[in-house]
Amino acid sequence: MFGLKFSRTRNTSDFLAAQPPPSSRVLRSSRTTLPIEITAGRDRSVAMELNGVHRSFGNQTVLRDLSLEVRRGETLVLIGESGCGKSVTTKLLAGLLEPSSGEIQWDGRPVSARSPIEKRRDRLRLGYLFQGAALFDSMNVYENIAFGLRENTTLTETQIREIVLERLREVGLAPNVGNKSPSDLSGGMKKRVGLARALAMSPDIVFYDEPTTGLDPIMSGVIDHLIVQTQQRRQVTSVVVTHDMTTVRRVADRVIMLYPLAKLGNDESQIVFMGTSDEIFHSTDPRVSSFVRGELETPERSDNEGCA
Amino acid sequence: MGLEFTRNLSVWRLRHIDLPKLARFRYSPIKNDRSPEFFTPTFIITHRSEMTLSTSFIAQNPDSVDPTPIHWFGRVIVDQISSVGDLFTFFGALCRCLMTRLPRSRVLWPILYEVGVQSVPVVCVTGLFIGMVLAVQSYDTLSQLHFQSQIGSVINGTLVKELGPVLAAVMLAGRVGSSIAAEIGTMKVSEQIDALKALGADPVSYLVAPRFLACFLMIPALTMLAEGVGIFGGWFVSTQIYGVSSHLFWTFSDRFVTAFDVITGVLKSMSFGAAIAVIACQRGFRCGSGAEGVGRAATEAFVSSFIAILALDFVLALVTIQLLKLLLALGIPVS
Numbered sequence: 307m308f309g310l311k312f313s314r315t316r317n318t319s320d321f322l323a324a325q326p327p328p329s330s331r332v333l334r335s336s337r338t339t340l341p342i343e344i345t346a347g348r349d350r351s352v353a354m355e356l357n358g359v360h361r362s363f364g365n366q367t368v369l370r371d372l373s374l375e376v377r378r379g380e381t382l383v384l385i386g387e388s389g390c391g392k393s394v395t396t397k398l399l400a401g402l403l404e405p406s407s408g409e410i411q412w413d414g415r416p417v418s419a420r421s422p423i424e425k426r427r428d429r430l431r432l433g434y435l436f437q438g439a440a441l442f443d444s445m446n447v448y449e450n451i452a453f454g455l456r457e458n459t460t461l462t463e464t465q466i467r468e469i470v471l472e473r474l475r476e477v478g479l480a481p482n483v484g485n486k487s488p489s490d491l492s493g494g495m496k497k498r499v500g501l502a503r504a505l506a507m508s509p510d511i512v513f514y515d516e517p518t519t520g521l522d523p524i525m526s527g528v529i530d531h532l533i534v535q536t537q538q539r540r541q542v543t544s545v546v547v548t549h550d551m552t553t554v555r556r557v558a559d560r561v562i563m564l565y566p567l568a569k570l571g572n573d574e575s576q577i578v579f580m581g582t583s584d585e586i587f588h589s590t591d592p593r594v595s596s597f598v599r600g601e602l603e604t605p606e607r608s609d610n611e612g613c614a
Numbered sequence: 615m616g617l618e619f620t621r622n623l624s625v626w627r628l629r630h631i632d633l634p635k636l637a638r639f640r641y642s643p644i645k646n647d648r649s650p651e652f653f654t655p656t657f658i659i660t661h662r663s664e665m666t667l668s669t670s671f672i673a674q675n676p677d678s679v680d681p682t683p684i685h686w687f688g689r690v691i692v693d694q695i696s697s698v699g700d701l702f703t704f705f706g707a708l709c710r711c712l713m714t715r716l717p718r719s720r721v722l723w724p725i726l727y728e729v730g731v732q733s734v735p736v737v738c739v740t741g742l743f744i745g746m747v748l749a750v751q752s753y754d755t756l757s758q759l760h761f762q763s764q765i766g767s768v769i770n771g772t773l774v775k776e777l778g779p780v781l782a783a784v785m786l787a788g789r790v791g792s793s794i795a796a797e798i799g800t801m802k803v804s805e806q807i808d809a810l811k812a813l814g815a816d817p818v819s820y821l822v823a824p825r826f827l828a829c830f831l832m833i834p835a836l837t838m839l840a841e842g843v844g845i846f847g848g849w850f851v852s853t854q855i856y857g858v859s860s861h862l863f864w865t866f867s868d869r870f871v872t873a874f875d876v877i878t879g880v881l882k883s884m885s886f887g888a889a890i891a892v893i894a895c896q897r898g899f900r901c902g903s904g905a906e907g908v909g910r911a912a913t914e915a916f917v918s919s920f921i922a923i924l925a926l927d928f929v930l931a932l933v934t935i936q937l938l939k940l941l942l943a944l945g946i947p948v949s
Binding site: 434 | 820
C-alpha cells in the first residue's frame with residue numbers, strides 16, 4: 307500500500323556464516339566473523355576503548371576523563387557504588403549514548419568517524435542484556451528474540467524460528483515459553499529471555515547490565531553460569547556491570563572499580579581499581595576493600611549516605 | 615531535562631525554605647564540599663534545620679539567588695522556545711526517516727487499527743451529541759428570527775468547516791495522543807528504546823513513523839465520520855423534534871456548504887493529525903524518569919496538542935478564507 311522498501315544490513319549467507327558451530331543444530335557453517343581465540347593463545351587485542359570520556363546529564367557530571375579498554379575474549383567486570391556511572395560507561399561503549407567529550411573506539415577506529423549506517427551495522431556485533439531485561443511489552447517472548455533477526459536479516463520465518471528455539475534452549479528455557487508475554491515471566495526468566503535476545507544476532511561482544519540484581523541466589527548462580535557458558539561456548543567478549551561480588555568471583559577475568567565523582571578530588575581518577583578478580587579481594591585500598599566487604603568506609607561517609 | 619528539573623527544584627526549595635539560615639552557617643553537603651548537585655530535595659527537607667549554603671556555592675551558582683519575576687519570565691520564554699525548537703528538530707528527524715524508509719506493514723497495520731478503528735465509537739458518540747446540541751441551540755436562536763427552516767445550513771456549515779475537524783482532532787489527541795506519549799515514555803523509562811537501538815532498529819523509524827502515518831491517514835476518515843454522524847444528529851433533532859422540513863433542511867445545507875468547505879476541512883484535519891502525532895511522540899521521547907515522568911508526558915501531550923489544534927485552526931481559517939476569496943476572484947467554482 308505504501309510501497310514499503312526495506313534495507314537489510316546482513317544477507318542470509320553472512321548471517322549463517324556468523325553462527326556458532328558446536329551448539330547450533332540449525333546452522334552448521336563455521337563462525338567466520340570472530341577474530342577471537344580465547345581458549346588457546348588468548349588474543350588480547352583491544353576491542354573497545356574509551357579515551358578521556360566525559361559524560362554529563364544537565365549540570366550533573368557522571369563521568370570525567372575516563373579511559374579504559376575492553377580486550378577481545380575477556381570478561382571485564384565493572385563494579386562500584388550506585389550512581390558511579392557503570393551503566394553509563396557500558397552504554398557509551400555500546401554506542402547507546404554519546405559522550406559529552408572524549409573519544410570511543412571500536413576496533414581501534416573512533417565511533418564518531420563512522421557513518422550512521424556503519425555505526426548501525428557495527429552495533430549489530432554487540433548484544434546488550436539490560437538491567438530490567440527491557441523486553442518489549444507489546445510482543446511475546448518469541449517475537450522479542452526474533453526482533454533483531456527480522457529487522458536486520460533476510461532470514462525466512464522458518465530459519466528465524468529455529469534460531470529462536472535454539473537460543474531459548476541455550477538459556478535453559480522451554481520452547482513453549484516463546485508464547486508467553488513478558489509480563490507473565492519471573493525476574494530470572496526475563497533475564498534469560500533478555501540474554502537469548504541479546505545472543506540472537508550472534509554478537510562478538512555482550513554487555514550485561516546488572517544481570518543478577520533482584521534475583522535470588524540460586525537464579526543469580528544460574529545467570530552467572532550462563533555468562534560463563536556463553537563466553538566459553540560462543541567465544542564472546544563480555545562486559546558485566548554488577549554490585550554482586552559473587553558474580554565478580556565467578557565470571558571476571560579483569561575487574562574495574564569506578565568511584566562516584568562527587569567523592570573524588572578534581573585530579574583523582576574515577577577508576578580506583580583495575581586488576582584481576584583475585585587481586586580485588588586482596589586490595590588494601592580502603593575504598594575498594596570496604597566495597598568488597600560490603601562495609602561503610604568511614605563514619606563520616608555513613609552520615610552522608612544517610613543524608614543523600 | 616529531568617535532571618535539570620530536579621536540580622532547579624532543589625534550588626527552588628533551598629531559596630524558599632532555608633534562605634534565613636544561609637548567611638549564618640556554612641554547610642558541606644558532602645564532606646569535601648565539591649558537589650553542589652548533591653542538594654537533592656529530600657536532603658534539603660530532611661535537614662533544613664541544619665541546612666546552610668556556603669557563599670562560594672552561591673558565587674558559583676547564581677541560580678541559587680531568588681529570581682525576580684523578570685528572571686522567571688525570561689526562563690519560561692527560553693524554555694518554551696527551546697521546546698518548540700526541539701519539536702521542529704524532532705519533526706525534521708521524522709521527515710528524514712520517512713523519506714528513507716517507510717514503516718513495515720506488520721508494524722503499521724496494528725497502529726492504523728488502534729488509531730482509526732478503535733477511535734470510531736468515541737468519535738461517533740461525541741459527533742452525534744455535538745450535532746444534536748448544535749440543533750437545539752441553533753433552533754432557539756433561528757426561530758426568534760423566523761429563520762428556523764435554514765437550520766440545516768447552520769448545522770452543516772459549522773460541522774463541516776470547524777467542529778468536525780476540531781472535534782475529531784481533540785478526540786484523537788485525548789484518546790491516542792496521550793496513549794502514544796505514555797507508551798513511548800514507558801518504553802524510554804524501562805530502557806526499551808535503548809533495546810531497540812541495541813537490536814539495530816531506529817526508534818524514530820520504528821516507533822514514531824508508523825504512529826505519525828496512522829494519525830495523518832486516519833484522521834480524515836474520523837473527521838468525515840464525526841461530521842456525518844453530527845449532521846445526522848442535527849437533522850434528527852431539527853426534523854423529528856422541532857418539526858423542520860427535511861427537504862428544507864437538506865436544501866439549505868446544500869446551498870451553504872460547498873466542496874471547498876469539505877476539502878479544506880479534511881486537509882485541516884490532516885494537519886491536526888500530524889501535529890498530534892509529532893507532539894505526542896516528542897513528549898514520549900523527552901519523558902522524565904519514573905511513573906511521574908510518564909504521567910506528565912501524557913498530560914503535556916494532550917495539553918500541547920490541544921493548544922496546537924486551536925492555533926493551527928486559527929491560522930488555517932485565515933488561510934482558507936483568503937484562498938476562497940482568491941478562487942472566487944479568479945472565477946474558479948468552489949461548490
